[in-house]
Amino acid sequence: MTDTLTVPGSRAAKPQQILDAARQLFLKDGFGATSMDAIAKTAGVSKATVYARFSSKEELFAAMMNAECGRTWPELSGSELYNLDPVGKLREVAARYVRFITSPYTVSLLRVVAAEATRTPELGRIFYENAPGLGRRRFAELLQAADAKGILRVSDPLRAADHFFSLLRSDMHIRCLVGLPAPAEGELDDHAREVVEMFLRLYQPAPASA
Amino acid sequence: MTDTLTVPGSRAAKPQQILDAARQLFLKDGFGATSMDAIAKTAGVSKATVYARFSSKEELFAAMMNAECGRTWPELSGSELYNLDPVGKLREVAARYVRFITSPYTVSLLRVVAAEATRTPELGRIFYENAPGLGRRRFAELLQAADAKGILRVSDPLRAADHFFSLLRSDMHIRCLVGLPAPAEGELDDHAREVVEMFLRLYQPAPASA
DNA sequence: GTCTATAAAGGGATAGAC
């Protein structure tokens, strides 16, 4: 469970090397197409060393996924975000989110979780709660604060958060999932801006004059 | 290439049995976790018979996917839809779409395409063009017609179609992809209705009084 | 804990008879 600690000192770096190699290969090729040989070779250790720490391929996969599933929302928040006004926050979160969901890392992670969802049902729940679910709840809190200040009118913050993120994913998300190229940076930014404007049209107390 | 024809007569049913078994197993377990033995057994033939028709596992997979990728959009259209007024069409397409994207078949298909996207790049393009891309274009035509009649004001139909489908997918889509249970029928319908109302707020010439 | 070497099993693909 919580033996991810193993003395963070000088040596005992090999377990981490193994996890790094596992992440790299599992996310690139998926569970089935990744062999323990390849992981050992990439980590620079022997296969027996891998098995000394992780008793099976499944356990190594689970350990890697548990470590990765928590890394998403931090990339979307960040302390400098809290100096912005509410609408500025919308714009900043939108700009980060479109980059985030189209990034190769995020796309690979979702692919692998989806591919293994039937074989490992709890994996999907862990991923959802720590990544999209967490982002959704955090963003809903932000919307609720904006509602309290009278800047937005949001009666159901979670639902509004869904609208915001859904519109940002657009069909870019599906396109990236199936391997089509992500839009260029400029298009991502344009899209994010347009979605923020649309979101404001939907949720600003006084409708925009347009 | 086009030798899917093999005399559609009485016998020669085995190639179809093989394709059916392949679809069932590939969509359930993915490419890597499905063995040719299992496909042969499920199809009720020997493995040699499978190889007599499909020279490799990859070829069988490709043949199955090519057959499946064209089957998605027809579930969303249908002749009875054309008797409805434009807003009625929106409601009907919305109701069908939420069921469609949360159905086990659709979820499995997208999972498998996503999982194999890096190994078989053209697969993703074929899938996209025949399924989400086609639906998007067809729906955009519908929006354009509604615009011509003055019922909606849609300056960029493809973009508006993205908004419509994105809002319908909401985060249900991600939840289903990672294996979390789909919402109940009633919730799906409620969601579809709310999205149609929101879409009308965004795209009706005279803003609703709300 | 880490290595080399190997056991044990599974799965893709084929040979040869019918």
Added chain:
DNA sequence: GTCTATCCCTTTATAGAC
């Protein structure tokens, strides 16, 4: 075209020396 039986390689997992 179809079957049975088999080849052969890959891959998971472990034994035993250091």
